[in-house]
Amino acid sequence: GENVEQHPSTLSVQEGDSAVIKCTYSDSASNYFPWYKQELGKRPQLIIDIRSNVGEKKDQRIAVTLNKTAKHFSLHITETQPEDSAVYFCAAGGSYIPTFGRGTSLIVHP
Amino acid sequence: NAGVTQTPKFQVLKTGQSMTLQCAQDMNHEYMSWYRQDPGMGLRLIHYSVGAGITDQGEVPNGYNVSRSTTEDFPLRLLSAAPSQTSVYFCASSYSGTSNEQFFGPGTRLTVL
Numbered sequence: 426g427e428n429v430e431q432h433p434s435t436l437s438v439q440e441g442d443s444a445v446i447k448c449t450y451s452d453s454a455s456n457y458f459p460w461y462k463q464e465l466g467k468r469p470q471l472i473i474d475i476r477s478n479v480g481e482k483k484d485q486r487i488a489v490t491l492n493k494t495a496k497h498f499s500l501h502i503t504e505t506q507p508e509d510s511a512v513y514f515c516a517a518g519g520s521y522i523p524t525f526g527r528g529t530s531l532i533v534h535p
Numbered sequence: 536n537a538g539v540t541q542t543p544k545f546q547v548l549k550t551g552q553s554m555t556l557q558c559a560q561d562m563n564h565e566y567m568s569w570y571r572q573d574p575g576m577g578l579r580l581i582h583y584s585v586g587a588g589i590t591d592q593g594e595v596p597n598g599y600n601v602s603r604s605t606t607e608d609f610p611l612r613l614l615s616a617a618p619s620q621t622s623v624y625f626c627a628s629s630y631s632g633t634s635n636e637q638f639f640g641p642g643t644r645l646t647v648l
Contacts, residue, residue, distance in 0.1 A: 426594075434575065457635050468625065468639040469578070514577060521585065522568050522593070523635065527577035 427452040429517050431526030439534050444502045446529045448515035451496065455517040458491060458498045463512045463528075472513075473500070505533045536561050541626050541640035548616040548647045556611040556643050558626030564638070565631045567609040571595065571622040572642075578625065584609055585631075616647045 428451040438444050450458075459474035475482045475489045475498065482489050486505075491498040498517075502509055510533045516523035542557045560567065568583035580593030584603040598620060600612040609628075613620060626640040 431577075459636065461637075468641055469637075470639070471636045474636070518635070522566060522580060522583045522629075523637070524580070525570075525578040527575060 427455055427517055427524040429515060429524050429526040431515050431529060433529060434527065435530045435532070437532045437534065438505050440505060440507060442505055444505050444509070444531055444533075446500045446513055446515065446531070447497060448499070448517070448526050449495075449497045450517035450524075452517070452519075453493075453496065454519055457518055457523060458489070459516050459523060460489060460500050461514045461516065461525075463514065465511070469514060502531075505531075507533050507535050509533050538562065539626055539628055539638050539640035541624075541643050543643060544641065546643060546645050548613075548645065550616060550618060550647060552616050554613050554616065556613075556624055556626075556645075558609045558611065558640055559607050560609075560628040560638070561607065562628060562630070562638065563606060564628035565606070566629045567603065568593070568627050568629075568637070569599070569601065569609070569611045570625045570627065571620075572625060573622050581611065581624075613645075618647045621645060621647045
């Protein structure tokens with residue numbers, strides 16, 4: 426089955442800095458790579474996703490890049506704000522249920 | 536639409552007790568799944584279903600049973616609760632079409648004493 430590794434487990438940045446979270450996956454058949462944000466006490470919610478036929482996708486301050494050859498993908502958040510503080514999960518999969526990474530706790534200091 | 540709903544929100548059990556966590560969705564999604572979330576362990580898949588009458592095991596299925604008699608409902612049964620099952624449980628559903636977005640329920644926080 427699919428195995429997803431996510432790093433770092435904790436990331437602390439100053440407001441306005443950029444944050445990068447990296448994930449690797451093992452199954453070359455995976456073609457869908459979503460990112461979820463989970464605020465404290467809340468449910469995970471999709472913030473951005475990318476498919477294997479695309480190398481990069483942007484949505485305002487967030488972007489995701491995918492390197493299929495190396496089997497890794499990354500989440501980039503620019504101009505971080507305190508409300509970006511949350512746990513972020515990457516996932517990888519095909520047409521069924523994706524496999525999640527262990528999560529990154531992002532702390533943005535004002 | 537209510538989306539994905541879960542009951543109860545909180546539950547305390549004694550070791551050996553059984554209970555059912557309820558999950559329902561009103562989006563006509565084919566896929567439904569149960570995850571448990573423990574600190575530092577991410578979201579681990581317990582069981583999933585790709586349609587009514589079809590279920591399969593995920594990464595951590597031991598101690599849990601599921602059934603899917605309707606498209607809308609996907610209950611998770613704990614047969615004999617153990618302290619190791621103390622966790623936050625999330626139900627999720629997704630469509631089988633071009634979007635694989637998982638829609639999560641609000642979660643159930645379970646404590647087993």
